[in-house]
Amino acid sequence: MPGQTHTFQTDRSVVEKLKTKFLSAWHNVKYSWALKSKTSFSRNSPVFLLGKCYHFRAEDEHCPTESDSTEPCAAPPATGGGVEAFRRDFxxxxxxxxxxxxxxxPGSSLTSDCGWGCMLRAGQMMLAQALVLHFLGRDWTWLEALALQPLDTETWTVTAAKRLVASLEASLQGEKPTDPGPPLRALGAQGGAEEADTHLREVYHRTLVSWLGDAPQAPLGIHRLVELGLSSGKQAGDWYGPAVVAHxxxxxxxxxTDPGLAGITAYVSQDCTxxxxxVIDCHRPWVSGATGHDLVPDSRAVIILVPVRLGGEKINPEYFNFVKGILSLEYCIGIIGGKPKQACYFVGFQDDSLIYMDPHYCQSFxxxxxxxxxxxSYHCPSPKKIPFSRMDPSxxxxxxxxxxxxxxxxSQELSKVLQPSAREKYPAFTFMQGHRRDYNLSAALTPEKREWPFIRDPRTTAATSGDFVLL
Known part of the structure; x- marks a missing residue:
């Protein structure tokens, strides 16, 4: 009967909505436990964060000079200060x-990326750092950074539990719940001679976040990334690897198409080369039919993305110093990868531990x-650390x-960092002069050389683009 069919479809729709709300609430509870409020740091070792060096010694002691650190750096790292400076920067x-x-x-009914979108989020964080360097510079810090409340596990988990109850009650009453959320600190009014410059920087700050927002119109948001992933055979809900995310x-x-992004582009290395x-062609764009100098930037900035594999099933310890050297460079925008089954964004290190930002926390739209x-909610006050040995090689x-x-x-500085160790014969990646099309790598490769992890047959690049997808 038509009436019965309509009733059945309505009941099924209600069940699906309740199922979605249960899953969403469960994700909030599950991922509320993912963040710890405190991470231990040593006061006796320098801390590196995206090319800046910090030291947590007493305030009356001097920050380390180049000779104080034995970490491999192509150039002396910028000294950033002490604990408070590190907290503000992070x-x-x-x-x-x-x-x-x-x-x-796109292509789904999913309204959350909980449980599968961590690599896309890590990629967004890397992209965000490149945009910060491009528009604001490495020394920029947010005025409200030190006012952020610590992500206390108990507090946030109780909040998630309250949201669960509110969600279920609203489902039964047919109402949309309100998100209590943590209290927000009111922004203070800016004054003084630097007010105009401060305001401009905050405009850029908000613009960058809006480009990465969770909306179909955001040019770098998750909707756009999922849409582009469809052409690579990836659906919303699939796990993405670091190489696929790079592309x-x-x-x-x-x-x-946003005019603000006209002055920046991206390049992905091929075959670890x-x-x-x-890259220089990316810096110097040529547009057919352009008639005015104002139509195209004279020089575009380039985000260089290099998918690599640093070992077999586990990371090769010989690459630890290489990773440290990379993260000691100010023009490094970090590393996306993770630990097994969990993607994260690596931004620094201390001793034998990596410092990272964790996307595994479910927040409201x-x-x-x-x-x-x-x-x-777009800034994290709580850094996390893992041993280098737990880093996934992909x-x-x-x-x-x-x-x-x-x-x-x-390229000159990286060539120094890329020098292989005595035991590790091959660098993580290489620089070559000329265009990729100038080289026919497949013609001269022996079967033994085809097994080298940093050389791949150009004819099979499309088929092997997922070789790094292990997370």
């Missing part, structure tokens, strides 16, 4: 995490199209190059 980095209750993702990020930046002429949306390394002159310096 909390100023943009933090992209799981979200829920955003518009449905998705490249497409997102290249195809962004960065071809210098290709924020409408970034409004003029004064809250920024607090990862993508990122760099930011502002112009051709910068790239020449970067």
């Amino acid at each position: 909390a100023s980095r943009l933090w992209l995490t799981y979200r829920e209750e955003f518009p449905a993702l 998705i990020l490249r497409k997102a930046v290249e195809e962004a 960065v071809y210098s002429a290709d 924020v409408d970034v199209s409004t003029g004064h949306f809250p920024l607090q 990862c993508t390394i990122g760099f930011y190059s502002r112009n051709v002159q910068d790239y020449e310096i970067i």
